Amino acid sequence: MPFSSLSEIQNRLSSGETTAVEVARLYLDRIASFNDELNAFVHIDPAHVLAQAQASDKYRSEHDARPLEGLPIAVKDIFCTQDGPTQCCSNILKDFHAPYDAEVITKLKEAGAVLVGKTNMDEFAMGSSTETSAFGVCRNPWDTERIPGGSSGGSAAAVAAALTPAALGTDTGGSIRQPAAVTGITGLKPTYGRVSRRGIIAFASSLDQAGPMTRTVKDCAMITGAIVGHDPRDATSVADAPAIDWLAACESRDMKGLKIGKPKEYFVDGMDAEVRASVEAALKKCEELGAEIIDISLPNTEHAVAAYYVIAPSEASANLSRYDGVRFGHRCDNPEDLLDMYTRSRDEGFGSEVKRRILTGAFALSSGYYDAYYLKAQQVRTLVQQDFTAAFEQVDVIATPTSPITAFKLGEKTDDPLTMYLSDIFTIAVNLAGLPGLSQPCGFANNLPVGLQWIGPAWREDSVLSAAAAYEAATEWTTRSPAAFGGES
Ligand code: GLN
Secondary structure (H helix, E strand, C coil): CCCCHHHHHHHHHCCCCCCHHHHHHHHHHHHHHHHHCCCCCCEEEEHHHHHHHHHHHHHHCCCCCCCCCCEECCCCCCCCCCCCCCCCCHHHCCCCCCCCCCCHHHHHHHHEEEEEEECCCCCHHHHCCCCCCCCCCEEEECCEEECEEEEEHHHHHHCCCCCEEEEEEEECCCCCHHHHHHHEEEECCEEEEEEECCCCCCCCCCCEEEEECCHHHHHHHHHHHHHCCCCCCCCCCCCCCCCCCHHHHHHHHCCCCCEEEEHHHHHHCCCCCCCCCHHHHHHHHHCCCCCEEECCHHHHHHHHHHHHHHHHHHHHHHHHHHHHCCCCCCCCCCCCCCHHHHHHHHHHHCCCHHHHHHHHHHCCCCCCCCCHHHHHHHHHHHHHHHHHHHCCEEEEEEEECCCCCCECCCCCCCCHHHHHHHCCCCCCCHHHHHCCCEEEEEEEEEEEEEEEEECCCCCCHHHHHHHHHHHHHHHHHHHHHHHHHCCCC
């Protein structure tokens, strides 16, 4: 059972073969056994988890089960929850308790899910390795000397090692898809505006989007279906987003007639040759399943990382100005005056990567530089969007590697922010364009998992899910799990 998918657990719960309390106990036991090794969870309250599971069993005995009845789901420490602390893995929010639940947390509760705890992440979601967490690094269950990706690395490691069957992450530049790829699980970033951002601690508001991290494509669809919907309290949540039958989208078993775009800019020298070979093999498999592979070009991809590292830090510098020692979070001891209180509180509370982003963003937005940097980056963003619009006139979906490399060693890139930033070279353009993107396992390179990324037109998560479900059904990568944690590799 621990490595079962969410939908398999759902079947066992509805047949009466098991109960939500038994399921919760199983995962709580695994967290107790393995979390010290992985540091995937930064907060867990077993009594509260069991109480939710008991309430779910009671609900099931009296009513029809809700869509996620009794299913354990962990959430990244970026989601505000009334229960337990919400710290965004930053010292500036140490012991912060949110006054309300994020909209997606409310929706998970309404769907009957059992919230398991808070998962580790890069501080304020800034990073690709979960090494900037104020609560210690998180480790990859496939090789604990390596990173689990980031920034949703705790969610990824927890699912990969079956400390929970599913988790929520957020993705600003790749933080769901890249950790999913390097830990061998499936993760979906929905279209920007599909899922409410209310109560999700803001990093870069025009890019941030929440989504599921699971073992299978169908599990992603189950969770996404429960968390989407217009939220009048998030101004960027879209009111008339086209509805999708999330589960039906996963029923496709072949790819007959599907036009898959293969962008030449995502298969380049310099990427890991074994990663490239795995993804090329995956595309061959899609061809066997009836798809047509069409060579395309997304020429502005090469500018996406540079544009992102102006836009995301600019928005972050504005969003993080609220941590000033006054209203919430850390306040320094014995300030001399107000300015000393602001500067020392922020200096003590933020880690160095967060400071680097705030400084870069404040610089890019400052008078005299705004046009040269921020405005220019926004223009590049439009070009990136136009590339995708043109491509989707020719193809239904686009397939690429999720990451150019497999999980790297802990500490390998911490002294070199630029090479760290390049980890997201294949995921960032999708955020700039606001499109849906999914990563699923497609093989191994250097004995480590490789991710295949599917990108769809805006609001067409169904296209992405269908393609991924057909590929998943024809391969056996999702059945692999790390042997050191009791799985089958
Ligand atoms: N790694 C990217 C960054 O550091 C993306 C992070 C994210 O998606 N939250 O900004």
